[in-house]
Amino acid sequence: MKRKWRLGVLLLLLSGSGADIGATAQKGKKGDTQAKGSGESLVRLTDDQAVDLAISEMLGGWQIGNVELLHKHYADDVMVVSGAWEPPLVGWANYLRAYQTQRERMRGGRLDRRNTYVHVKGNLAWATYQWEFAAEVDGKPAGAGGHTTLILEKRQDRWLIIHNHTSIVPEVRPLEPAAPGLPKPAAQ
Numbered sequence: 001m002k003r004k005w006r007l008g009v010l011l012l013l014l015s016g017s018g019a020d021i022g023a024t025a026q027k028g029k030k031g032d033t034q035a036k037g038s039g040e041s042l043v044r045l046t047d048d049q050a051v052d053l054a055i056s057e058m059l060g061g062w063q064i065g066n067v068e069l070l071h072k073h074y075a076d077d078v079m080v081v082s083g084a085w086e087p088p089l090v091g092w093a094n095y096l097r098a099y100q101t102q103r104e105r106m107r108g109g110r111l112d113r114r115n116t117y118v119h120v121k122g123n124l125a126w127a128t129y130q131w132e133f134a135a136e137v138d139g140k141p142a143g144a145g146g147h148t149t150l151i152l153e154k155r156q157d158r159w160l161i162i163h164n165h166t167s168i169v170p171e172v173r174p175l176e177p178a179a180p181g182l183p184k185p186a187a188q
Helices: 002-015 047-064 067-072 092-104
Strands: 032-034 041-043 074-081 106-121 124-137 140-155 158-168
Touching (some): 047 158
């Protein structure tokens, strides 16, 4: 149920319809807000929900190649550690260059996120999640899975990613059971 609600909110935001979420003027019941002059009642997100929504929007921007939506959630002074063996990228401009280079090689990409955990402490938050990626890269089917940990900072009422550390998890295949009469593989 919670995931469906998030998906619905994300679809509204990406389509450009619906009301702004998290307006500033409060009205009536706790949790309701009202946009100035709009007359519409809006839902105020908790910080955990706002961080989760920011991650969803950022990943949506990443997936469809929308650089403006992607940048909306990354701080200009971000540090990005990729799943490749390379030095960290420091700053939005360096990350953008690497993203665009990667994006040029990719067709039909899909990135699925699961097992997200968010923790907020004051103006800082950290989130970790697992992901699976599938696309055509350099004209061939490709896929990967891994973990990402984000550190976000609340700046002027917006949660911005200030650190992104992504690790690729190598594919691990289960051991085949030993055929009768053959020795079992040694434990590692």
